[in-house]
Amino acid sequence: MAMSRDEIMQQVQEVLVDALGVDDDEVTADATLMGDLGAESIDFLDIVFRLEKAFGIKIPREELFPAENLMNDSEFVHNGKLTEKGLAELRERMPHTDITAFESDPDINKLADLFTVNAIVNYVEGKLEAA
Amino acid sequence: MRWIWIDKFIDFQSGRRAVALKNVTLAEEHLHDHFPGFPVMPECLMIEAMAQTSGILVGEAKKFQEKVILAKVKKAVFFDYVKPGDTIKLDAKIESIAPEAASTSGKITRADKLIAEIDLMFSHIDQNLGGKEFPQENFVFDTGTSVFESLLRDVLSAGPGAADSEQGQ
Numbered sequence A: 001m002a003m004s005r006d007e008i009m010q011q012v013q014e015v016l017v018d019a020l021g022v023d024d025d026e027v028t029a030d031a032t033l034m035g036d037l038g039a040e041s042i043d044f045l046d047i048v049f050r051l052e053k054a055f056g057i058k059i060p061r062e063e064l065f066p067a068e069n070l071m072n073d074s075e076f077v078h079n080g081k082l083t084e085k086g087l088a089e090l091r092e093r094m095p096h097t098d099i100t101a102f103e104s105d106p107d108i109n110k111l112a113d114l115f116t117v118n119a120i121v122n123y124v125e126g127k128l129e130a131a
Numbered sequence B: 001m002r003w004i005w006i007d008k009f010i011d012f013q014s015g016r017r018a019v020a021l022k023n024v025t026l027a028e029e030h031l032h033d034h035f036p037g038f039p040v041m042p043e044c045l046m047i048e049a050m051a052q053t054s055g056i057l058v059g060e061a062k063k064f065q066e067k068v069i070l071a072k073v074k075k076a077v078f079f080d081y082v083k084p085g086d087t088i089k090l091d092a093k094i095e096s097i098a099p100e101a102a103s104t105s106g107k108i109t110r111a112d113k114l115i116a117e118i119d120l121m122f123s124h125i126d127q128n129l130g131g132k133e134f135p136q137e138n139f140v141f142d143t144g145t146s147v148f149e150s151l152l153r154d155v156l157s158a159g160p161g162a163a164d165s166e167q168g169q
Helices: A005-020 A041-055 A067-071 A084-093 A100-104 A108-114 A117-130 B043-061 B146-158 B162-166
Strands: B008-013 B017-023 B068-078 B087-097 B101-110 B113-124
Touching: A005 A041, A005 A117, A041 A117, A041 B068, A041 B087, A041 B101, A041 B113, A067 A084, A067 A108, A100 A108, B008 B043, B008 B146, B017 B043, B043 B068, B043 B087, B043 B101, B043 B113, B043 B146, B068 B101
Parallel strands: none
Antiparallel strands: B008 B017, B017 B087, B068 B113, B087 B101, B101 B113
16 A cells, blocks of 8 residues: 555654654754754664665665765866756756755755755655655 | 673674673673672673674674774663673674665663663775775774684584574573
């Protein structure tokens, strides 16, 4: 039986509460993982492992949180901002994330703000539909 | 020399599960200060014992080729004191393992009484460099650390589960 978006959100919330030691009410749809919920790099792997278990899906590295590779490529980053090519790449790699606001000022320091609770819910929803 | 905080493995199933024993003794000097007149094993050292049990399990899963370091204590809940004379059993399982990291769950018991639940994350740091350089040699599982070999010799050569039956458990 397919899960509703609310059910997915609820599970994602649970995963993040456990992985990051935050309260339920902090895990809103718009909350950013690093800025609002205090996630660090190892937490991203923890979250990936927990999501795989909670939803019975396989999450390839770089699919859910692909930004790391982009930032180390000079073709994609220039003067601390993503280039046109970088943005195109980001759009392709993160179809589950709305990057419209980021596009107007593609400062790589703001890249972290793209990792929101909502982006995870979108990703999982897409994954479950494809399964 | 490496500081080893577990005494022996009694079960070792490669890539899945490891069970180790640790005997607690009043000869451990810190117990005289923790606490004077009431010696109990510090909880942080229970985490250390679990980190060694789980860490060796994770390292062995990749044949000690990765530098496995403790990256996160996901959960550490304690239910009872551990005192001198106690033997604690550390039961660690690999929950997930990927090229760059592993997550484990663990229980500490004393004669079937639950003492603690300790879940950990380990990073394979070469796969997780984040721009930082680490020494070439494997400083975690150095080939010179024969003490790991001695810990694992019996359980690994005997095959999965064999140590269990030797112990009559």
